[in-house]
Amino acid sequence: MKTMKGPAIFLAQFMGDEPPFNSLDAICAYMAGLGYKGVQIPTWESRLIDLQQAAESQTYCDELKGRIAEHGLEITELSTHLQGQLVAVHPVYDKLFDGFAPEAVHNNPKARTEWAVQQLKWSAKASRNLGLDAHVSFSGALLWPFMYPWPQRPAGLVEMGFEELAKRWKPILDAFDEQGVDVCYELHPGEDLHDGDS
Structure with a gap:
């Protein structure tokens, strides 16, 4: 049985260029001073984590956990919200979402998707190396431009969209399962897994 440990905080929205929001140690000291017990790490923020190294090195992960523990904090989850969004981007949003990927894959949706999938797979291994059993992400949105029901969607369009979403996410989910x-998907408007009722 798990018990709640919190409070914890997602660091992405606080990172910036000014202290104490510009480095792992500074932001951890700041958040601990506010009474937080855990931090959720955005994996795209290189000032907080080197995702590939975390996937490949247990030593790196042990040192990262130790640095955070020095501030009286622990990592609650890794986050791939931005990379998860890039797993499934409707072409109408290509230019908008390129900004969340490295410049080397801009204007190349196939390469951008491959980059995002690799990021998620590294996150699965990094999570395990950090001793975490949960991970947070976005699903992406192939169908979002069709949310409004006019003009009417052709029969089978939604089913086709979800089949493609499943095809893209199945290898990623398998990597996490391994x-x-x-x-854990964060569900809200702009994500195909948002159901409208929630």
Whole structure:
């Protein structure tokens, strides 16, 4: 049985160029001073984590956990919200979402998707190396331009969109399964997995 440990905070919205929001140690000291017990790490923020190294090195992960523990904090989850969004981008949004990927894959949706998938797979291994059993992400949105029901969608369009979403996410979910880590999707408008009722 798990018990709530919190409070914890997602660091992405606080990172910036000014102290104490510009480095791992500074932001951890600041958040601990506010009474937080845990931090959710955005994996695209290189000032907080080197995702590839975390996937490939247990030593790196042990040192990262140790640095955070020095501030009285622990990592609650890794986050791939931005990379998860890039797993499934409707072409109408290509230019808008390129900004979330490295410049080397801009204007190349196939390469951008491959980059995002690799990021998620590294996150599965990094989560395991950090001793985490949950991970947070976005699903992406192939169908979002069709949310409004006019003009009427052709029969089968929604089913086709979800089949493609499943095809893209199945290898990623398998990678997380192999590491014993659950993927938890943040659901809200702009994500295909948002159901409208919630």
